[in-house]
Amino acid sequence: AQSVAQPEDQVNVAEGNPLTVKCTYSVSGNPYLFWYVQYPNRGLQFLLTYITGDNLVKGSYGFEAEFNKSQTSFHLKKPSALVSDSALYFCAVRDLQTGANNLFFGTGTRLTVIP
């Protein structure tokens, strides 16, 4: 069965410092991984995705994520956090083996960047 875990409900980081939002996944086949961001009272916005190729994926707003197959992780990173990055971040996975088109989401991590 597919599942996604975001072990941290809340991450606080000072502006200008690097940030990491953790995500681990479980699928029966090869994963198709996503990060989405949700700003208050708004829908989700796509940040980046990994399906194959380089393990380091670059996305929107300076974010990147590193796919680690042995650790089944897909942590979201940014070298220098901005106050405007404060939002709710969701990791999601689709199992390519099942052919299902729906996403399985983690519970979300609230990122707060402190000025």
Place this chain on the structure above:
Amino acid sequence: GAVVSQHPSRVICKSGTSVKIECRSLDFQATTMFWYRQFPKKSLMLMATSNEGSKATYEQGVEKDKFLINHASLTLSTLTVTSAHPEDSSFYICSASEGASGQETQYFGPGTRLLVL
């Protein structure tokens, strides 16, 4: 990029009434649309998957007679919450993808906040 809109963005209704939420893909044809519900402090929960011209596939535990989904065209899907109750109050989000191969990115709408009094 692909844009998905939802209407209305916010709706307040009385208990027992029905509410329709529209999800539109503005610049692409959405073969598949998904409806999610977001609970406070919880993840997004997939409610149903709809393919244009066919009946929606509901997730376990979702009442299909209560949450009516219609995907009448390649750019429009509607979710109707029938006989709404306060426990139906939530944030409903739709997403759309161009194909059904499992490799397309889903594009999300801005969400609709439903409050049932």
